[in-house]
Amino acid sequence: MSSRTPVRRAALAHPAIPSCLRRPAVEIEIVIPAVNEERRLPRTIEATVAHLRSQPWSSAVVVVDNDSVDRTTEVPEHFDNPVTPVHVIGCSEHGKGAAVRRGIVTSAARYVGFLDADNATPIETLDKILPLLRNGYAAVIASRHIEGSHCEVDSALRRCGGWTFRRLARTVLPDISDTQCGFKFFDGPLVRSVAANCQVNGFAFDVELLVRLARAGGTIAEVPVDWSDMPGSTFSARRDGLRSMADVLRIVLASVPR
Numbered sequence: 001m002s003s004r005t006p007v008r009r010a011a012l013a014h015p016a017i018p019s020c021l022r023r024p025a026v027e028i029e030i031v032i033p034a035v036n037e038e039r040r041l042p043r044t045i046e047a048t049v050a051h052l053r054s055q056p057w058s059s060a061v062v063v064v065d066n067d068s069v070d071r072t073t074e075v076p077e078h079f080d081n082p083v084t085p086v087h088v089i090g091c092s093e094h095g096k097g098a099a100v101r102r103g104i105v106t107s108a109a110r111y112v113g114f115l116d117a118d119n120a121t122p123i124e125t126l127d128k129i130l131p132l133l134r135n136g137y138a139a140v141i142a143s144r145h146i147e148g149s150h151c152e153v154d155s156a157l158r159r160c161g162g163w164t165f166r167r168l169a170r171t172v173l174p175d176i177s178d179t180q181c182g183f184k185f186f187d188g189p190l191v192r193s194v195a196a197n198c199q200v201n202g203f204a205f206d207v208e209l210l211v212r213l214a215r216a217g218g219t220i221a222e223v224p225v226d227w228s229d230m231p232g233s234t235f236s237a238r239r240d241g242l243r244s245m246a247d248v249l250r251i252v253l254a255s256v257p258r
């Protein structure tokens with residue numbers, strides 16, 4: 001287990017990453033993709049930093065912004081501190097997937113993961129995840145569809161779309177119940193090598209990332225989550241739902257042997 005003091009500079013781990021994106025290596029780094037999240041982000045960063053600061057290992061948070069037109073990029077500076085730095089970087093490609101990927105590939109952390117700005121998954125879920133990563137899992141992901149989880153979704157369209165999406169995702173990830181919960185953590189070196197080749201920029205990126213990790217020999221564990229449906233979602237069931245369905249269909253078709 002490492003101490004709180006960052007031990008290596010990211011420059012050593014990622015010589016190809018521009019210096020403005022490099023961050024010191026820590027034990028665990030949390031990526032928060034964010035677009036126009038000035039309302040939801042403060043509470044999420046506050047809870048995240050408070051939890052991380054109480055842990056014995058080194059950590060950091062990085063917000064990956066995509067041209068927000070509100071004060072999203074100013075939020076991190078209010079929570080930045082020497083124990084758990086809160087960085088902000090941009091991403092030239094749009095989409096949650098592109099932003100998470102940017103955060104992952106520029107990280108030098110031993111373990112790296114992401115959570116949503118909506119704070120839908122309690123940060124305490126990390127306490128169940130980290131021991132599994134230390135035990136050798138390549139990915140440990142929160143799931144709303146396994147025993148022990150709690151999740152309520154009001155919209156019939158979201159429930160129906162979610163069910164269809166899960167059926168499709170199961171054809172390529174048969175053992176995973178929930179590919180879409182926005183709280184996933186990974187072995188840093190492995191996910192960086194895999195994420196560099198990912199192409200899905202939208203909300204279905206998780207499926208591609210998990211498929212590539214599994215193909216690289218990584219094992220994936222799911223942990224139950226107490227998930228809350230938060231107001232202010234950036235996900236539009238019609239716009240993003242259709243795009244996500246098309247993306248997952250492409251992933252499924254690409255994995256059919258020819």
Ligand SMILES: Nc1nc2c(ncn2[C@@H]2O[C@H](COP(=O)(O)OP(=O)(O)OP(=O)(O)O)[C@@H](O)[C@H]2O)c(=O)[nH]1
Pocket residue numbers: 032033034035036037064065066091094095096099115116117118120182203230232233234235
């Ligand atoms: N940087 C960036 N972040 C994005 C983009 N689209 C969505 N996000 C972020 O991705 C996270 C997930 O979005 P949510 O609005 O929680 O949507 P969701 O989790 O898919 O759907 P819910 O089930 O309603 O929570 C949030 O932190 C968003 O700000 C984007 O294009 N760029």
Ligand SMILES: [Mg+2]
Pocket residue numbers: 116118120182
């Ligand atoms: Mg969310």
